[in-house]
Amino acid sequence: MNSDINLIKQEVGNASAKRLKILRATSVAVALVVAVSSIVLFAATRQNSLEGVKAEQNSILQNITLLGEKAAKLNFLNDRVRNIEGIINERKNYISTVGLVLDGMPSNVSTSSLTLDKENILLTVSSNSLSGINEFLNNTIEFTEGKHLLGDLTIESLSAQGGLYSLTLKAKLL
Amino acid sequence: MNKKISLEGLTLKYLYEKNRIYLLPLGVLFAGIILFLTVTLPLLAEFRNINDLMAVEEQKLSTLKNNYNVLLNTDEATLDSQLTIATDALPPGKNFASILTAVSISANKAGVILGDYEFQVGDLSKGIPSVKYPSLELVLTASGGVRSILNFISQVYSSVPLAEIINVEMNNNRSVVTVNFYYKPLPGTPPVSSPIQPLSSQNLSTINTILTWNNGRLEGDIIPVVSSPSAATTSPF
Numbered sequence: 464m465n466s467d468i469n470l471i472k473q474e475v476g477n478a479s480a481k482r483l484k485i486l487r488a489t490s491v492a493v494a495l496v497v498a499v500s501s502i503v504l505f506a507a508t509r510q511n512s513l514e515g516v517k518a519e520q521n522s523i524l525q526n527i528t529l530l531g532e533k534a535a536k537l538n539f540l541n542d543r544v545r546n547i548e549g550i551i552n553e554r555k556n557y558i559s560t561v562g563l564v565l566d567g568m569p570s571n572v573s574t575s576s577l578t579l580d581k582e583n584i585l586l587t588v589s590s591n592s593l594s595g596i597n598e599f600l601n602n603t604i605e606f607t608e609g610k611h612l613l614g615d616l617t618i619e620s621l622s623a624q625g626g627l628y629s630l631t632l633k634a635k636l637l
Numbered sequence: 638m639n640k641k642i643s644l645e646g647l648t649l650k651y652l653y654e655k656n657r658i659y660l661l662p663l664g665v666l667f668a669g670i671i672l673f674l675t676v677t678l679p680l681l682a683e684f685r686n687i688n689d690l691m692a693v694e695e696q697k698l699s700t701l702k703n704n705y706n707v708l709l710n711t712d713e714a715t716l717d718s719q720l721t722i723a724t725d726a727l728p729p730g731k732n733f734a735s736i737l738t739a740v741s742i743s744a745n746k747a748g749v750i751l752g753d754y755e756f757q758v759g760d761l762s763k764g765i766p767s768v769k770y771p772s773l774e775l776v777l778t779a780s781g782g783v784r785s786i787l788n789f790i791s792q793v794y795s796s797v798p799l800a801e802i803i804n805v806e807m808n809n810n811r812s813v814v815t816v817n818f819y820y821k822p823l824p825g826t827p828p829v830s831s832p833i834q835p836l837s838s839q840n841l842s843t844i845n846t847i848l849t850w851n852n853g854r855l856e857g858d859i860i861p862v863v864s865s866p867s868a869a870t871t872s873p874f
Contacts, residue, residue, distance in 0.1 A: 483658055490662040493669035497677055504680040511687050516694045523701040527829055530708040535826055536716050537708070537833055542824050543723035544840045547799060547847070550727070550770055550819050554801040558791045565783065574783045577812075579805040 555581050557636050560612045567602030571595040575629060579636075585619070587631040596621075596630050603632060612637055697830050704833040711835065719836070719844050725854060726797040726847045729823045731773045735798055736818045738853030740777065743792035746851070749781035752811075772801075772817035779812045786812045796851035 527534060561584060565574070568588065572595045578585040590596050600618075607613045619631035728735065733756065744751045754777035779789060790802050793816060804815040836844070 483662070486659060486662040486666070490665035490669065493673075494665050497669045497672045501672070501677045501680055504677065504684050508680065508684050508687055511691050513687070513690060513694060516691065516698055520694070520698050520701055523698070523705050524829060527701065527705055527708065530705075533708050533711060533713055533716065534704070534829070534833055536713075536720055537711060537835075538827055539823055540716065540720045540723055540836065541834060541840075543720070543727050543821075544836065544843055546770065546821050547723060547727050548840070548843055550799050550801075551843070553770075554794075554799075556794060558787050558794065562787055565787075574807075575809065577783055577786075577805065577807040579802070581803055 555636070557584070560584075560636060563606060563610065563612070564603060567599060567606055569595045569598050572599050582636060583633060584613070584636055585631065585633050587629060589627055589629045591626055591628070593623075593628050596628050600630060600632075607634065700830055700832050704829070707833050707835050722844055722847055725852055726799050726850075728798055728820045730820055731818075732798060732820065733773075735853055736773065736775060739793065739796035739798065739800070739818075739851060740775070740816075742851045742853060743789055743796055744779065746792045747781070747785050747789035749779045749785045749789045749812075752778035752780065754778070770819050770821060772819045774803075775816045775818060777814055777816070779814055780810055781812070782810060783807060786814070790814070792851060795849075797847060 557579065561577070561579065564584075564586065568574070569590075571592050572588050572590040574586065575589045576585075576587040588596065588599055590599075603613075604616065607616045613634040614637050615633075615635040617633050619633045620629070621631075622629050725735065736756075737754075740751065740754070754775060757774035757776065779786060781789065786805065786807055790805065793800050793802065799819045801817045801819070802814060803817055804813075806813045
């Protein structure tokens with residue numbers, strides 16, 4: 464019976480020893496980790512030398528300073544070309560569109576007036592032949608439908624005065 | 638022998654004796670945690686800061702090296718020539734002479750006769766307008782058929798300085814054409830550490846295209862405009 468009691472006591476003693484062992488191991492591990500990581504970080508921090516990079520930068524800067532005029536010119540050139548390309552891409556070139564509309568004009572029809580802005584075209588043509596006006600109108604409608612360069616094509620007026628027919632067309636430049 | 642022993646003292650002594658073996662590892666553990674918080678963590682923060690700083694400085698160094706190589710490989714005579722062409726196309730200021738030359742050359746090539754013209758200079762006291770692409774507006778009258786006027790516009794589009802036709806009003810053979818001629822002040826000199834790029838192939842193509850355009854400076858004499866200018870409302874000239 465006594466041995467049973469002793470056995471229980473032994474278990475309690477073992478648990479305590481185990482706890483102590485774990486505590487010791489943990490404390491040693493923590494101390495080691497802290498010490499090693501601190502040393503490594505300290506060494507790594509000191510090893511990354513900014514001075515070397517700065518010195519190299521200064522050396523190159525001195526060389527670039529000697530080419531300062533060329534650098535300024537190249538910067539100006541880049542700025543000019545960038546802006547030139549921007550303007551060329553943004554500016555509206557509707558000459559070809561108007562030219563194509565005029566290409567559809569029969570020989571017996573002439574342009575009386577033309578108003579162009581960045582958005583719209585207003586074109587008045589006249590002829591003493593109504594069939595010529597009709598042909599031009601059909602050509603323009605066909606062109607508008609086919610090329611998609613004009614939109615919102617409307618007839619502003621169609622009049623006849625003294626045997627001269629006039630047609631005014633308005634369209635949006637696309 | 639009558640010495641008094643306090644109960645609390647005995648209890649503490651008992652507890653000390655019982656747990657003495659734990660005190661050293663607990664002390665080491667505690668010291669380790671304190672050292673971690675006061676030494677290791679600040680070192681880690683410093684390490685990360687230095688690493689970030691190094692990355693920035695390395696990038697700067699790389700940019701400087703690249704800039705230096707670009708400058709070394711750029712031929713100065715070619716650069717001067719390209720800059721002249723680009724500045725002709727987009728002058729840093731209002732260049733009236735080159736505008737009139739461009740208009741004259743375009744009119745001559747298109748076969749239209751120029752009439753009155755006026756520059757809309759705008760309010761000079763306001764300085765350069767804060768728009769993306771400042772421009773100088775020129776309103777001119779021209780005589781010629783519709784095809785000639787279209788050809789004139791086409792010629793103006795292929796002239797330096799860069800222009801954009803913003804309005805055309807043609808009635809019979811007389812047209813009033815409003816043209817915007819673009820200019821742009823030169824930018825300030827950027828910091829040395831900002832990247833310098835050589836011209837791309839597209840940029841070179843643009844320069845080569847402009848080189849084929851009407852340019853009064855390249856074509857020699859400035860052709861005078863037919864009529865004298867009418868009084869512009871805000872023109873100082």
